[in-house]
Amino acid sequence: MIEAVNLTKYYLPPIKSLFDLKSLWDFLRTPREEIAALVDINFRVKEGEIYGLLGPNGAGKTTLCKIANALVIPTRGHLYISGYDSIQGHNKIRGKIFTIFGGDRDLFGLFQWRVSVEKTLSSWPNCGEFPRQRPREESMDTILKPSEEIGTTVLLTTYNRKEAEIPCDRILLFNKRKISEGTHKELIEKVGALKAERKIIVKIKGKINLKDFDGMAQKNRDSKRWEVLDALSKYNAVNVHTSQVILEEPSCTSAKGKKNRLKITSLPDSSAPRW
């Protein structure tokens, strides 16, 4: 059984450079706002269950896996594996847990040192061969096979709803904080089609006249992007960043300006769920 109890992790913000005196001075003198990676996450995974941790980039999935492997210490709360705290009881459980990190094309292994998935799996009993040329879905089968055959409990982390839909008995939908939990069907009922919103953050030099962006957030995703870029052409944009985030509330369509940052969020058009 795996259980998270109020699992919370805040990171200190990274220093830009230790060799640049100004960065070092700024780092020491300014109050540092901690970065939330996980906030009060609670879940309980039954033995033999395949449990999905579904969240967008930055939701805290890697942090949770690192806590499971005692590579990161939570700020507060606990992750219990077979009744042992993953940090204090690490020695008791380290032979029982197995972590595989993957990617879309190249499947990398554990954390920053690049151990391929096939290499990692070859040291895993009950897993068999892992040929190089397998399409991605088959890799998933290989990873999940022991669960079917010997009842291994699996935590499957992904940002891809489709990837979680079929294998997972239950899914935790989260983005640092818990959003919802249930079977895929239940989640669809609770949070609609699990749609994502698109966030565009633009950093510009000088002041923003929000009127230039009036009504932009109401447009649908694709046309909006071009209109934003058009409207921005008269500003000196230093950085345009777009990302998808999970909707926490059904409608949070807005355009906000703060200092020299413009943040536009909107619902995607009504077509199928994406991310």
Ligand SMILES: Nc1ncnc2c1ncn2[C@@H]1O[C@H](COP(=O)(O)OP(=O)(O)OP(=O)(O)O)[C@@H](O)[C@H]1O
């Ligand atoms: N060592 C670190 N120092 C500071 N902040 C960190 C560190 N590791 C992660 N973070 C921050 O914590 C948050 C959660 O990151 P994490 O990597 O756990 O998310 P994730 O869901 O695995 O994302 P991804 O899918 O992009 O890998 C992010 O805002 C990230 O920038």
